[in-house]
Amino acid sequence: MTESKHSGNISPEFALLGFLISGQSHGYDLHQRFVTELGHVWHLSQSQAYAILKRLESRGDISAHLVEQEKLPARQMLRITTQGRKRFFEWLELGLGTNARSIRLEFLTRLFFAQLHRPESISQIYNSQSDEIESSIVKLETLIEHLPPEQTFNRLSLDLRLQQLRLIQNWMAEIRTQFHISRI
Amino acid sequence: MTESKHSGNISPEFALLGFLISGQSHGYDLHQRFVTELGHVWHLSQSQAYAILKRLESRGDISAHLVEQEKLPARQMLRITTQGRKRFFEWLELGLGTNARSIRLEFLTRLFFAQLHRPESISQIYNSQSDEIESSIVKLETLIEHLPPEQTFNRLSLDLRLQQLRLIQNWMAEIRTQFHISRI
DNA sequence: TCATATATACTCACTGAGTGAGTATATATG
DNA sequence: CATATATACTCACTCAGTGAGTATATATGA
Numbered sequence: 001m002t003e004s005k006h007s008g009n010i011s012p013e014f015a016l017l018g019f020l021i022s023g024q025s026h027g028y029d030l031h032q033r034f035v036t037e038l039g040h041v042w043h044l045s046q047s048q049a050y051a052i053l054k055r056l057e058s059r060g061d062i063s064a065h066l067v068e069q070e071k072l073p074a075r076q077m078l079r080i081t082t083q084g085r086k087r088f089f090e091w092l093e094l095g096l097g098t099n100a101r102s103i104r105l106e107f108l109t110r111l112f113f114a115q116l117h118r119p120e121s122i123s124q125i126y127n128s129q130s131d132e133i134e135s136s137i138v139k140l141e142t143l144i145e146h147l148p149p150e151q152t153f154n155r156l157s158l159d160l161r162l163q164q165l166r167l168i169q170n171w172m173a174e175i176r177t178q179f180h181i182s183r184i
Numbered sequence: 185m186t187e188s189k190h191s192g193n194i195s196p197e198f199a200l201l202g203f204l205i206s207g208q209s210h211g212y213d214l215h216q217r218f219v220t221e222l223g224h225v226w227h228l229s230q231s232q233a234y235a236i237l238k239r240l241e242s243r244g245d246i247s248a249h250l251v252e253q254e255k256l257p258a259r260q261m262l263r264i265t266t267q268g269r270k271r272f273f274e275w276l277e278l279g280l281g282t283n284a285r286s287i288r289l290e291f292l293t294r295l296f297f298a299q300l301h302r303p304e305s306i307s308q309i310y311n312s313q314s315d316e317i318e319s320s321i322v323k324l325e326t327l328i329e330h331l332p333p334e335q336t337f338n339r340l341s342l343d344l345r346l347q348q349l350r351l352i353q354n355w356m357a358e359i360r361t362q363f364h365i366s367r368i
Numbered sequence: 369t370c371a372t373a374t375a376t377a378c379t380c381a382c383t384g385a386g387t388g389a390g391t392a393t394a395t396a397t398g
Numbered sequence: 399c400a401t402a403t404a405t406a407c408t409c410a411c412t413c414a415g416t417g418a419g420t421a422t423a424t425a426t427g428a
Contacts, residue, residue, distance in 0.1 A: 075398090
């Protein structure tokens with residue numbers, strides 16, 4: 001317990017990769033697309049976008065090629081590599097997340113790119129996320145049951161988390177109808 | 185938009201300060217207390233606790249004194265300074281937070297320490313937090329209203345945030361009765 | 369009795385998240 | 399003609415966070 005484990009928050013990275021699946025592009029444009037399409041899901045500053053792209057390049061998930069322009073400064077044209085493509089689809093179909101924040105951020109991001117690049121696996125993504133929530137609700141419930149009664153603040157915290165997870169279930173049910181996702 | 189602006193997440197710092205209000209202590213003990221009392225509200229690793237304490241010292245919010253022990257390694261005994269005390273109570277009574285996460289984390293932490301050190305200002309803290317939520321619900325509602333309809337994912341994200349804020353309102357109403365907090 | 373686990377008490381090196389400002393140029397707008 | 403805005407990045411910096419390591423003492427079980 002609890003979140004902020006420095007592990008989450010990987011998906012702006014994958015979002016940038018996801019945009020590159022549609023074809024090569026450059027930092028400025030990727031950041032722009034990110035802001036207009038997912039700007040209310042995540043916040044991503046320009047410099048941060050560039051930093052992430054640098055990291056992706058150093059890991060071999062994308063490759064960069066300088067393209068001179070007559071007037072404006074040269075562009076770093078970016079292409080996703082085979083490895084990057086593999087990593088992206090692994091994240092898309094296997095990545096999960098349990099807490100409210102990561103669901104809003106990661107799950108929505110995955111849904112967004114699934115719709116773009118893998119519409120046929122939307123229901124699989126949806127269902128595994130939904131199962132994950134189910135099971136973490138159960139875990140939380142037992143955790144709360146076994147919490148010593150004097151732990152007022154820990155209890156309040158876990159109570160809210162539990163209620164948030166239940167809320168997310170309803171919110172996801174709403175998504176299911178909107179996206180015409182079939183049950184398991 | 186959206187959170188994770190690198191600004192939030194200041195309260196483990198204040199929590200450590202808060203424990204020092206009750207009297208001097210040392211890193212190991214402070215971390216232990218944190219984990220047992222607020223371990224389900226926040227996660228705070230040991231090394232992180234020490235890092236924060238270092239920062240607090242460099243800012244002059246706490247002072248350290250080496251205390252030799254016959255057998256175990258020496259302790260850094262930590263005391264809160266006048267400045268630290270001032271900073272702590274400012275945070276306690278003025279600090280706010282709008283998103284689900286920061287409310288669960290920061291608000292609960294403030295409530296915890298208010299109960300310990302300032303029970304008379306609990307209702308003020310509660311009410312200003314509650315007002316803050318009210319006003320950000322209004323903001324979110326208008327934001328959603330003015331969102332172009334094709335922005336499916338941004339809308340879904342904001343919808344969930346709105347519902348989460350409403351959930352928090354109910355959760356806080358529950359706290360009000362538990363803590364016998366009077367209305368404004 | 370001897371190994372092993374656990375508690376005490378911290379340090380260190382490292383990666384990553386994130387910001388804010390700066391650089392340089394082109395085009396549109398009042 | 400000045401100013402704002404869009405294009406396209408870079409840089410220096412701070413804070414967050416982890417995981418492993420160091421060193422010692424005591425309890426616990428085979």
